[in-house]
Amino acid sequence: MDLGYNGKAVLVTAASKGLGKASALALAKEGARVIISSRSEQALADAARDIEQQTGQKVITIPADVSQPEDVERLFQEVRKATTELFGLVCNAGGPPAGSFLSFADDDWQRAFETNLLSVVRLVRASVPLMETSGGRIITIASSSVKVPIPGLILSNTMRAGVQGLMKTLSIELAEKGILVNTVCPGRIATDRLQALDQAKAEREGKTLEQVQQESLQDIPLKRYGEPHEFGQLVAYLLSPANTYLTGSTYMVDGGMVKAL
Numbered sequence: 001m002d003l004g005y006n007g008k009a010v011l012v013t014a015a016s017k018g019l020g021k022a023s024a025l026a027l028a029k030e031g032a033r034v035i036i037s038s039r040s041e042q043a044l045a046d047a048a049r050d051i052e053q054q055t056g057q058k059v060i061t062i063p064a065d066v067s068q069p070e071d072v073e074r075l076f077q078e079v080r081k082a083t084t085e086l087f088g089l090v091c092n093a094g095g096p097p098a099g100s101f102l103s104f105a106d107d108d109w110q111r112a113f114e115t116n117l118l119s120v121v122r123l124v125r126a127s128v129p130l131m132e133t134s135g136g137r138i139i140t141i142a143s144s145s146v147k148v149p150i151p152g153l154i155l156s157n158t159m160r161a162g163v164q165g166l167m168k169t170l171s172i173e174l175a176e177k178g179i180l181v182n183t184v185c186p187g188r189i190a191t192d193r194l195q196a197l198d199q200a201k202a203e204r205e206g207k208t209l210e211q212v213q214q215e216s217l218q219d220i221p222l223k224r225y226g227e228p229h230e231f232g233q234l235v236a237y238l239l240s241p242a243n244t245y246l247t248g249s250t251y252m253v254d255g256g257m258v259k260a261l
């Protein structure tokens, strides 16, 4: 199925590895003109080279920390140099640290707010003027915790719920501009972040990494972690011109893990 990108420009933040990179790769495979961003210039360059080698498409890199307003401003100055129109935006950032309620002070809450919620506000605010002529698509990468909060991830659980409220409201406000807005939620997808969380849990509970992973698989009907490309494929569809009617929804990519209707 041709998703109809035909060189349309899309921006994916936090895309030097993991789910952001997998989304960027899937988008490049579908013929989008991909701009990727993350904090590390070197990691970004490596990711761009890999995507270019796999797809033959040129990838633009712009370093930026999405938790910093001046970085987001500079990011969009560079985006505007690269393109006059942006068709798609994928909002992504690194996940907040694990920990219980009493382990976090105001600074931790503020950092999680800036990184995982306010970043989405700023990215969308800067993108909409670039989308207005031909409409567009916006996705935020959140977490299955929007349906079932995850023990030990209170910062993430709290910010993701805010993101979901924001995205639903945006889908209503931006519909008249032809902008479709959705949230995509990983369950357990095999990335460095998941490995680090499993490792931390193993250390906390005095278990091996393999034990923790085996226990974790018991919650997943498909009995395996997802692969990043399985996540990227859905992002590529939802962000595409071929998606003409899906907006205001939250999609789980979780192998059936979330036991909610």
Ligand SMILES: NC(=O)c1ccc[n+]([C@@H]2O[C@H](COP(=O)([O-])OP(=O)(O)OC[C@H]3O[C@@H](n4cnc5c(N)ncnc54)[C@H](OP(=O)(O)O)[C@@H]3O)[C@@H](O)[C@H]2O)c1
Binding pocket: 013, 014, 015, 016, 017, 018, 019, 020, 037, 038, 039, 040, 041, 043, 044, 064, 065, 066, 067, 092, 093, 094, 095, 096, 115, 141, 142, 143, 144, 156, 186, 187, 188, 189, 190, 191, 192, 193, 194
């Ligand atoms: N993997 C899962 O199963 C899972 C489940 C639930 C939720 N999530 C959420 O999905 C998101 C992506 O997770 P992942 O598994 O792909 O993580 P990952 O493999 O650790 O990759 C994180 C990416 O984010 C970039 N990044 C981190 N902080 C950033 C910032 N402030 N500004 C810009 N870029 C930043 C990193 O690059 P630089 O270091 O170069 O900045 C890297 O490219 C996270 O929010 C995570 O919590 C993932």
